[in-house]
Amino acid sequence: MDFHTVVILAALFATVAASLRYRPDVAAFTALMALVLVGVYSLQSALSFLIAPAVVVLFGSMVISGVIAESGLLDLAAGSLAKRTRHMTILAAALYVVAGVASGFVSDVAIVLALSALVAETAKRLKTTPVAYVLPLAFVVALGGRLTMIGNAGNVILLSTYPQTTGEEVGIFQFTEPALYSLLLAVPLFVAIAKYAEKIAPSVPTAAKSVLVRALVGESLDGAWKKEVETRERVKILTKRRVLRRGDVLLVKVLTSDIPARLRSRDLQILPLGEVKSDHMEFLVVTQRSRLVGKSLALEPVHAAFPVAVVGIVAGGPVSSLETYVFKPGDELLVAGDEKAIERLAAYYRLERAKSPVKTFRPRLAASGLAGLAVAVALSQFTDTALAFIAGTFVALAGGGRAVERLYQMVSWETLIYVGSFIGIGQAVAQTGVLQPLAQYLNSPTTVFATAILATNTIGLVPSAVVLGPLITNQAALMMYILGTMPILLPFAHPAVYLVYKETGLPLRDYLKLSALATAAAVATTLAGIELSQLF
Numbered sequence: 039m040d041f042h043t044v045v046i047l048a049a050l051f052a053t054v055a056a057s058l059r060y061r062p063d064v065a066a067f068t069a070l071m072a073l074v075l076v077g078v079y080s081l082q083s084a085l086s087f088l089i090a091p092a093v094v095v096l097f098g099s100m101v102i103s104g105v106i107a108e109s110g111l112l113d114l115a116a117g118s119l120a121k122r123t124r125h126m127t128i129l130a131a132a133l134y135v136v137a138g139v140a141s142g143f144v145s146d147v148a149i150v151l152a153l154s155a156l157v158a159e160t161a162k163r164l165k166t167t168p169v170a171y172v173l174p175l176a177f178v179v180a181l182g183g184r185l186t187m188i189g190n191a192g193n194v195i196l197l198s199t200y201p202q203t204t205g206e207e208v209g210i211f212q213f214t215e216p217a218l219y220s221l222l223l224a225v226p227l228f229v230a231i232a233k234y235a236e237k238i239a240p241s242v243p244t245a246a247k248s249v250l251v252r253a254l255v256g257e258s259l260d261g262a263w264k265k266e267v268e269t270r271e272r273v274k275i276l277t278k279r280r281v282l283r284r285g286d287v288l289l290v291k292v293l294t295s296d297i298p299a300r301l302r303s304r305d306l307q308i309l310p311l312g313e314v315k316s317d318h319m320e321f322l323v324v325t326q327r328s329r330l331v332g333k334s335l336a337l338e339p340v341h342a343a344f345p346v347a348v349v350g351i352v353a354g355g356p357v358s359s360l361e362t363y364v365f366k367p368g369d370e371l372l373v374a375g376d377e378k379a380i381e382r383l384a385a386y387y388r389l390e391r392a393k394s395p396v397k398t399f400r401p402r403l404a405a406s407g408l409a410g411l412a413v414a415v416a417l418s419q420f421t422d423t424a425l426a427f428i429a430g431t432f433v434a435l436a437g438g439g440r441a442v443e444r445l446y447q448m449v450s451w452e453t454l455i456y457v458g459s460f461i462g463i464g465q466a467v468a469q470t471g472v473l474q475p476l477a478q479y480l481n482s483p484t485t486v487f488a489t490a491i492l493a494t495n496t497i498g499l500v501p502s503a504v505v506l507g508p509l510i511t512n513q514a515a516l517m518m519y520i521l522g523t524m525p526i527l528l529p530f531a532h533p534a535v536y537l538v539y540k541e542t543g544l545p546l547r548d549y550l551k552l553s554a555l556a557t558a559a560a561v562a563t564t565l566a567g568i569e570l571s572q573l574f
Contacts, residue, residue, distance in 0.1 A: 098431045209419065220567030253308055335361050343383075
């Protein structure tokens with residue numbers, strides 16, 4: 039074994055080990071630069087991996103999925119399901135299917151962020167344990183990435199490396215059929231796991247934020263009983279009257295996730311203070327130093343001083359009306375308006391801007407995002423996949439406005455650096471030939487399947503695909519590898535799963551109980567899905 043081989047293998051193992059403790063992109067890029075220093079690559083060759091076809095495809099999919107997520111389409115679809123369902127198990131099954139299918143095209147983390155709050159709020163409303171249903175959602179999203187060859191970073195890498203290794207092209211939907219069968223079979227089992235999770239994780243809190251708003255009673259609610267409307271519309275009416283009349287303006291407590299739909303509703307429509315000139319909404323927190331402390335919106339009409347509308351407030355005390363409530367530190371205002379106007383308002387009144395804005399449905403963004411995805415998928419059937427996704431990215435950004443402004447935030451740049459750097463390290467490892475003896479074992483479907491499960495749960499999706507991808511030489515083995523990617527057993531194996539694990543604070547022992555059941559269910563349904571795809 040020569041000096042370069044030793045250094046390359048050391049770089050590989052050091053990167054994997056360091057990624058468990060430090061930022062993976064920094065670890066991988068440092069290792070790639072180490073290969074430059076010892077002469078494995080020139081600097082130009084090493085940097086070229088950062089714009090490798092797989093990285094370009096990943097960039098395009100991030101932008102397109104970011105536009106779709108930013109449009110509020112997922113939130114609207116999930117909110118509609120939640121509003122029409124009164125049983126948590128039915129709602130969970132429906133949302134798991136939606137999330138699983140969407141994760142084949144949209145960022146896993148974006149889906150979890152969009153749907154987990156809704157699942158938690160609905161679970162709390164229906165008096166069940168929120169975390170019990172949120173964690174299986176993350177499992178489903180992780181497994182849904184197998185639906186397409188752009189569903190996760192590992193698949194994107196294999197979409198590029200497999201043709202280079204074998205000369206055979208792979209379509210984006212090459213293995214969708216068995217993966218879809220597997221997903222549909224797994225959903226009922228994951229709902230059952232959620233029911234079991236209610237027993238072992240009853241004390242983990244997940245808060246659902248509500249906002250006090252003014253709401254106008256529509257014609258359809260004229261003469262309706264207050265309690266009936268509260269149950270049907272998922273609200274709490276604070277006005278003291280038993281029967282509602284058309285034209286009444288009520289003080290209502292609404293879940294944050296329901297606000298976008300309420301603004302368009304004709305039944306119980308939100309009446310903001312001021313004119314809504316933009317669909318962008320943010321929470322502003324009243325600080326100790328804020329100029330709003332000790333004042334009300336009647337005395338300090340922020341909606342008149344700035345081009346924003348006050349949609350509602352989150353108050354720490356009793357409220358008789360939005361206009362007369364006297365603010366205290368810790369209270370929040372939900373405002374709608376241009377981001378720059380909100381920034382000026384926050385700076386003047388010394389308010390702290392919340393990290394996550396409230397999403398509203400933007401039809402133009404949804405249309406451009408879906409069109410971009412359609413263009414990318416369609417063109418990939420006839421031309422280079424990277425070029426197809428570049429075209430799809432431009433189409434998705436044609437929606438303009440907020441999508442273009444938030445382009446930088448839509449892309450996980452550290453992931454692109456990590457993937458590009460690891461591709462360079464993986465190619466160097468492949469050129470040494472030290473892993474070539476493993477290729478004979480990766481021709482067996484059973485071995486490939488087991489190896490994929492083990493590798494993606496330990497070293498992760500990207501290292502597994504980079505190291506093992508060049509050893510896969512036929513489509514049967516590739517299919518078993520793709521379907522064997524089940525990074526749910528350990529919490530750090532998948533970013534969406536780790537996000538939920540960290541946010542819920544579930545003890546590791548309890549997590550492993552659930553993830554072991556989920557992995558066993560995924561293995562069984564995947565094997566059944568393969569059999570069904572061969573039958574039909």
